[in-house]
Amino acid sequence: xxxxxxxxxxxxxxxxxxxxxxxxxxxxxxxxxxxxxxxxxxxxxxxxxxxxxxxxxxxxxxxxxxxxxxxxxxxxxxxxxxxxxxxxxxxxxxxxxxxxxxxxxxxxxxxxxxxxxxxxxxxxxxxxxxxxxxxxxxxxxxxxxxxxxxxxxxxx
Amino acid sequence: xxxxxxxxxxxxxxxxxxxxxxxxxxxxxxxxxxxxxxxxxxxxxxxxxxxxxxxxxxxxxxxxxxxxxxxxxxxxxxxxxxxxxxxxxxxxxxxxxxxxxxxxxxxxxxxxxxxxxxxxxxxxxxxxxxxxxxxxxxxxxxxxxxxxxxxxxxxxxxxxxxxxxxxxxxxxxxxxxxxxxxxxxxxxxxxxxxxxxxxxx
Numbered sequence: 373x374x375x376x377x378x379x380x381x382x383x384x385x386x387x388x389x390x391x392x393x394x395x396x397x398x399x400x401x402x403x404x405x406x407x408x409x410x411x412x413x414x415x416x417x418x419x420x421x422x423x424x425x426x427x428x429x430x431x432x433x434x435x436x437x438x439x440x441x442x443x444x445x446x447x448x449x450x451x452x453x454x455x456x457x458x459x460x461x462x463x464x465x466x467x468x469x470x471x472x473x474x475x476x477x478x479x480x481x482x483x484x485x486x487x488x489x490x491x492x493x494x495x496x497x498x499x500x501x502x503x504x505x506x507x508x509x510x511x512x513x514x515x516x517x518x519x520x521x522x523x524x525x526x527x528x
Numbered sequence: 529x530x531x532x533x534x535x536x537x538x539x540x541x542x543x544x545x546x547x548x549x550x551x552x553x554x555x556x557x558x559x560x561x562x563x564x565x566x567x568x569x570x571x572x573x574x575x576x577x578x579x580x581x582x583x584x585x586x587x588x589x590x591x592x593x594x595x596x597x598x599x600x601x602x603x604x605x606x607x608x609x610x611x612x613x614x615x616x617x618x619x620x621x622x623x624x625x626x627x628x629x630x631x632x633x634x635x636x637x638x639x640x641x642x643x644x645x646x647x648x649x650x651x652x653x654x655x656x657x658x659x660x661x662x663x664x665x666x667x668x669x670x671x672x673x674x675x676x677x678x679x680x681x682x683x684x685x686x687x688x689x690x691x692x693x694x695x696x697x698x699x700x701x702x703x704x705x706x707x708x709x710x711x712x713x714x715x716x717x718x719x720x721x722x723x724x725x726x727x728x729x
Contacts, residue, residue: 389545396548400555407559421671423678425685426565435564491564494670501666503673507721511574521566522674 408432416441416458418495422525429519434487436476436515438469440502441495455498457506466505473513493521567677572720590636592625592660594618596676598667606634615675622683626656626715643713646706651695653714661720680719688715 418441429435439458443451456463459472477485490510494503510518588607595603595610603612604621613621628635636658643651660680664673685700692700692711700711 390541393541393544393548396545396552400548400552403552403555403559407555407561410558410560421674423567423674423681425567425678425681427568429564429566432564489568491566496669496671496674498670499666500664500668500670500673503670504664504666507571511571514573516571516573517568518571519564519566519568520674520677521564522678524565 412437412461414439414458415444415447415461415463416456416495417444418442418493419497420493420521420523421496423522424525426522426524429489429491429521431487431489434480434484435489435491435519436473437491437493438472438506439493440498440506441493455495455502457502466502466509469506469509470513473510473515477515487517488515489517489519490515491519491521567674567681569677569719569721587637587657589634590657590659592622592636592658594660594662594676594680596662596664596668596672598665600669600672602676609634615679618676618679619683619686622660622680623687625660626658626683626687628656628658641714643710645710646704651710653691653695655714655716659718659720677719681717684715684717688712691715 416439418439440455441458442448442453443456443463451463457465457469459468464472473490477488480488492503492506507518510516591607593603593605593607593610597603601612602615602618603610604618605611606625625635628638631638636656638654639657640652641655643653645651662676662680688700688711691714692698692703692707695711696703696707700708703711
C-alpha cells in the first residue's frame with residue numbers, strides 16, 4: 373500500500389486562498405487611510421512650479437483652491453489656450469472670486485473662518501499679471517491667508 | 529430533537545476576496561494620494577476705498593528691493609545700491625540685509641525687543657526692521673516669481689534656524705510650539721508684495 377500511495381499522489385496540494393481576502397483588506401485599509409477623495413475635476417492643465425522650502429498644507433477642510441492654467445486638451449477647441457481661472461467646476465473670471473470666497477467662507481464654522489486658506493495652483497508658465505489680479509481680488513475679499521502651491525524639489 | 533442536530537451550512541466565503549478587490553479598486557480610482565505643498569504667505573489687507581492712500585514711510589536703509597523683470601532677470605539691493613544678480617546670490621544678499629552683521633549704516637536698524645520665554649525668563653533680541661519689497665512686471669513668469677519667493681523663504685528659514693540653534697539648541701523645525709512662536713516673532717517674515725508695475729512696451 374505504501375508503495376502505491378507514493379506513486380499515485382505526486383500532485384502538490386493547492387495553495388490555500390482563505391487568507392487572500394485578509395491581504396486585500398489590508399491593502400484596502402491602507403489606501404482608505406492614506407488617500408483623500410478626489411473632489412473636483414480639473415478643467416485646466418498645470419505643471420506646478422518647483423521650490424525647495426515648501427511646507428505641507430494642513431487641514432484640508434479649511435483650504436479652497438483656485439486653479440490657473442491653460443484649458444485642458446479636450447476643452448481647448450472651445451476655449452482656446454489663453455490661461456483661465458477655474459473655481460469649483462467651471463471657468464470663471466477674477467470678478468467671481470469675491471462670491472467664491474464668500475461662499476467658501478459660509479461653509480466653514482464661525483471659529484474656522486479666520487483660518488481659511490486659499491491655495492493658488494497656477495501653472496509655472498503663467499504670467500504674473502493674472503496671478504496679481506487674483507491676489508488683488510483676494511485682498512478685496514479679505515481672504516489674506518494664501519498658499520502658492522509648488523512641488524517639492526531638491527534644489528538647483 | 530432532530531431539528532437541533534441539523535447543522536447550519538457555512539456561508540461560502542470564496543467571493544469575499546472579489547468583494548474586497550472591488551472595494552479596493554473603487555478607492556484606487558476615486559482618491560488621490562498627492563499631498564499639497566506650497567509657500568504660505570499673508571497678503572496685506574486692502575485699504576478702505578474712500579480713504580486716501582498714504583504710503584507707509586519706510587526708511588531707505590530698511591528697504592530691500594527685489595525686482596523681477598519680464599524675462600526673469602533679478603535686480604536686488606537697497607534703494608541706492610541695486611544691482612543685477614543671479615538667483616543663487618539672492619539668499620545670501622537677503623540674509624546679509626536682514627541680519628546686518630557689521631552694523632552697517634546702509635543696512636536696516638535693529639530694535640531690541642524683549643520676549644517672555646516659556647520658562648519665565650526674559651530674552652532680549654535685536655529684531656531687524658528690514659522689509660523686503662518684491663516687485664514684478666505683468667509679464668514676469670510665475671515660475672521665476674516662485675523661485676525668488678523660495679530663495680527669500682530660504683533666507684528667513686536659515687536665519688530662524690541659526691537663531692533657534694544659538695538660543696534653544698535645536699533646529700527651528702524641531703522646537704516645541706511656544707519656542708517656535710518666539711523665534712518667529714524675533715525673525716518676522718517681512719516680505720511686501722507690491723502691485724506689479726505697468727511697463728508699457
